[in-house]
Amino acid sequence: MYASIKSFASSFFVTGDPLIYGADVSIGLTSIAILFVLFYFKKWGWLWREWLTTVDHKKIGMMYLIASLLMLFRGGVDALLMRAQLAMPNVHFLQAEHYNEVFTTHGTIMILFMAMPMMFGLFNMVVPLQIGARDVAYPYLNAVSFWLFFFGAMLFNISFVIGGSPDAGWLSYPPLSEMSGSPGVGQNFYIWGIQISGIGSLATGINFIVTILKMRAPGMKLMKMPMFTWSVFSSSIIIIFAFPILTVTLALLFIDRFLGGHLFTMDGGGNPMMYVNLIWMWGHPEVYIVVLPAFGIFSEIVATFSRKRIFGYKSMVFALMSISILSFFTWVHHFFTMGAGADVNVFFAIATMAIGIPTGAKVFNWLFTMFRGRIRLEQPMLWTLAFIPCFVVGGATGVMLAVAPADYQYHNSYFLIAHFHQVLIGGVVFGYLAGIYYWWPKLFGFKLNDRLGKWAFWLWNIGFYVCFMPQYALGFMGMTRRVYTYGWDMGWGPLNLVSTIGAFLMGIGFVFQVWQILYSVKYGERDTTGDPWDGRTLEWSIPSPPPMYNFAVVPHAGERDSFWEEKERRNFAPAPPVPVAQLESIHMPKNSGVPFVFSACWFVAGFGFVFGWLWMAILGMVGVGVTLLIRSFQYDTDYYVPVEEVRETEVAAGRAV
Amino acid sequence: MSQQHTSAAGHGHHEHEEHDDHGSLKAYIIGFILSIVLTVIPLLIVFETSMNKTGVIITIITMAVIQLIVQLFFFMHIREGEGPKYNVMALILGLFIVLVIVAGSVWIMSFNSVVQ
Numbered sequence: 001m002y003a004s005i006k007s008f009a010s011s012f013f014v015t016g017d018p019l020i021y022g023a024d025v026s027i028g029l030t031s032i033a034i035l036f037v038l039f040y041f042k043k044w045g046w047l048w049r050e051w052l053t054t055v056d057h058k059k060i061g062m063m064y065l066i067a068s069l070l071m072l073f074r075g076g077v078d079a080l081l082m083r084a085q086l087a088m089p090n091v092h093f094l095q096a097e098h099y100n101e102v103f104t105t106h107g108t109i110m111i112l113f114m115a116m117p118m119m120f121g122l123f124n125m126v127v128p129l130q131i132g133a134r135d136v137a138y139p140y141l142n143a144v145s146f147w148l149f150f151f152g153a154m155l156f157n158i159s160f161v162i163g164g165s166p167d168a169g170w171l172s173y174p175p176l177s178e179m180s181g182s183p184g185v186g187q188n189f190y191i192w193g194i195q196i197s198g199i200g201s202l203a204t205g206i207n208f209i210v211t212i213l214k215m216r217a218p219g220m221k222l223m224k225m226p227m228f229t230w231s232v233f234s235s236s237i238i239i240i241f242a243f244p245i246l247t248v249t250l251a252l253l254f255i256d257r258f259l260g261g262h263l264f265t266m267d268g269g270g271n272p273m274m275y276v277n278l279i280w281m282w283g284h285p286e287v288y289i290v291v292l293p294a295f296g297i298f299s300e301i302v303a304t305f306s307r308k309r310i311f312g313y314k315s316m317v318f319a320l321m322s323i324s325i326l327s328f329f330t331w332v333h334h335f336f337t338m339g340a341g342a343d344v345n346v347f348f349a350i351a352t353m354a355i356g357i358p359t360g361a362k363v364f365n366w367l368f369t370m371f372r373g374r375i376r377l378e379q380p381m382l383w384t385l386a387f388i389p390c391f392v393v394g395g396a397t398g399v400m401l402a403v404a405p406a407d408y409q410y411h412n413s414y415f416l417i418a419h420f421h422q423v424l425i426g427g428v429v430f431g432y433l434a435g436i437y438y439w440w441p442k443l444f445g446f447k448l449n450d451r452l453g454k455w456a457f458w459l460w461n462i463g464f465y466v467c468f469m470p471q472y473a474l475g476f477m478g479m480t481r482r483v484y485t486y487g488w489d490m491g492w493g494p495l496n497l498v499s500t501i502g503a504f505l506m507g508i509g510f511v512f513q514v515w516q517i518l519y520s521v522k523y524g525e526r527d528t529t530g531d532p533w534d535g536r537t538l539e540w541s542i543p544s545p546p547p548m549y550n551f552a553v554v555p556h557a558g559e560r561d562s563f564w565e566e567k568e569r570r571n572f573a574p575a576p577p578v579p580v581a582q583l584e585s586i587h588m589p590k591n592s593g594v595p596f597v598f599s600a601c602w603f604v605a606g607f608g609f610v611f612g613w614l615w616m617a618i619l620g621m622v623g624v625g626v627t628l629l630i631r632s633f634q635y636d637t638d639y640y641v642p643v644e645e646v647r648e649t650e651v652a653a654g655r656a657v
Numbered sequence: 658m659s660q661q662h663t664s665a666a667g668h669g670h671h672e673h674e675e676h677d678d679h680g681s682l683k684a685y686i687i688g689f690i691l692s693i694v695l696t697v698i699p700l701l702i703v704f705e706t707s708m709n710k711t712g713v714i715i716t717i718i719t720m721a722v723i724q725l726i727v728q729l730f731f732f733m734h735i736r737e738g739e740g741p742k743y744n745v746m747a748l749i750l751g752l753f754i755v756l757v758i759v760a761g762s763v764w765i766m767s768f769n770s771v772v773q
Contacts (some may be wrong), residue, residue, distance in 0.1 A: 213743055240747075241754045277765055281758060328757055332765060340768040 107170025231296025294431025688731025
């Protein structure tokens with residue numbers, strides 16, 4: 001009995017690596033600390049009522065934000081481990097296999113469990129407020145999306161200590177990711193972690209398309225929507241068409257692994273390159289999914305902090321929408337070297353370069369918005385200014401990579417690594433950070449400390465260039481991606497050391513941001529006006545943080561930047577309070593615990609599939625079915641906030657008399 | 658989920674009025690029977706006849722496409738709803754993307770027949 005438990009445990013838990021044992025201890029201690037706090041302060045009821053069952057888009061957005069910051073920490077630690085390993089030649093800090101796991105989880109987590117949820121967090125925190133709605137179109141589905149993401153991410157992350165991490169790269173190319181190349185459970189964790197959170201992503205895409213099309217304030221025609229809302233719309237369009245491709249591709253890979261299929265194997269009539277072809281049909285649109293909302297954020301910030309209308313509104317909209325379609329025509333540039341032939345490569349090279357045109361138009365629009373504007377260098381604007389040169393260089397190296405014949409030289413070298421980190425950090429991360437700084441006071445009611453923020457800003461920026469500029473050169477010197485160590489004779493040592501120093505500077509920048517948040521919770525400048533940045537769009541017309549129902553009176557938005565126009569009309573005098581007689585009871589969705597339980601059942605099912613324990617998978621799927629049935633028989637899903645409560649809240653906020 | 662879009666808070670114009678009906682029982686039954694028939698036809702052809710491979714593939718694809726259309730009309734209410742036909746626009750864009758995926762993959766992967 002003891003022997004069988006021991007042998008089970010030694011294959012179930014990851015053993016043999018002191019780093020992992022250290023992680024085991026810290027995970028255990030953190031869990032105990034969290035449980036202790038919840039029990040000691042009797043917070044279980046609060047946690048369940050206020051957070052786990054909520055359907056409020058603002059709270060769901062905050063949960064996305066917190067989860068994505070935790071994932072940024074985990075992915076960042078992976079990055080620092082890799083940079084430590086590569087700092088000098090012939091280092092054996094990580095073994096080859098462990099290094100493979102670290103770069104795999106770094107990539108997967110940063111894209112799917114950091115960038116995506118941070119983006120969904122911003123969608124949730126901002127879009128309904130910006131279009132004058134009281135929630136998203138499907139608040140219940142929104143909670144389902146969040147919890148599916150959360151449990152998918154947890155399933156992926158426990159592979160670290162249970163069963164073993166995936167190690168076939170962030171896109172898991174077969175044949176390496178097939179049973180023949182990866183017989184362990186790591187790849188199963190990869191498939192199921194992404195599948196479960198992927199359902200949530202797809203649902204969020206649908207949710208925001210409907211929200212934007214159907215829930216806009218009266219008067220807000222499509223061509224009067226704020227730019228961020230437009231960018232969310234275009235990004236959601238890509239989501240609903242791209243994510244099904246990912247789901248199908250991973251399902252096919254699972255058929256190969258679980259049922260012994262031969263879709264992507266080397267023998268039995270399979271073709272591994274078909275997987276590469278399919279996964280990039282999702283993978284390339286995916287980078288536009290994450291970068292378009294960043295473009296939207298910059299458009300909002302540039303206009304606000306230049307005190308000007310965005311330059312070229314219509315061309316901005318046209319650029320967003322054309323990128324969302326063009327993004328489906330570029331996927332082959334990730335595998336030009338597959339050898340599909342000159343005609344194929346030429347088509348996709350030109351399509352790739354064509355995307356540079358609308359993107360370039362956007363850059364010029366941002367610059368012209370700033371031209372002769374009254375620029376204020378607040379934190380969101382700093383990140384925007386840092387983004388422009390960074391993204392232009394990243395885009396230019398992207399066009400270099402798009403030249404198919406030249407790509408045979410750059411392919412999978414550190415030149416590529418430097419390029420995509422430059423567009424993803426310089427574009428996406430800077431964009432989301434700018435957005436977080438910008439909308440933080442709206443959601444939390446206080447600004448983030450300026451001095452600490454500037455430290456973080458400069459550490460991130462200097463760290464970025466110190467880290468990634470040497471990698472372009474390393475690529476030309478022949479260093480390929482995913483090598484875990486290299487010899488002294490290669491001459492790569494000095495530049496790698498510089499790059500590692502840059503990575504750690506960014507790490508210190510992140511620590512400053514955590515400090516900044518904690519410090520500002522206590523000492524941050526409180527926002528009493530609801531309009532701390534002198535904003536232009538509807539979200540700034542309500543108190544910070546907004547009441548649960550957002551808008552006591554549904555606003556009319558007849559113009560672009562309608563809040564700004566309204567402020568101009570009253571010469572920037574404070575808005576007159578609303579007479580209480582005008583307030584009415586408000587129709588809102590009820591909280592529900594079903595999304596949490598439903599997603600937890602998916603987690604159980606996913607865990608069963610990972611280990612091939614059919615009883616557990618069936619148990620989980622039965623739970624999924626039962627929760628779906630329970631929900632379809634719930635009719636009492638909404639209620640009215642009594643008018644007295646609305647009056648009290650509004651009077652307390654000084655918005656009504 | 659059918660409750661959701663009316664409860665979704667706020668200023669929807671349909672907040673209090675009854676939604677037009679989500680199809681009649683008759684429509685659902687007709688759609689259901691048509692779907693079953695269209696599923697059984699390919700099964701019978703595969704199991705009971707000796708049609709050649711091309712014929713089987715063409716029949717299966719044809720039946721699948723017809724069933725897609727049946728479901729769109731009888732279950733998914735593609736004709737209903739007022740205002741701009743966003744669902745039809747999305748459907749057309751979706752079909753276009755599917756065409757890109759299929760035609761693009763065939764074009765790209767045809768290199769395989771050259772190298773093998």
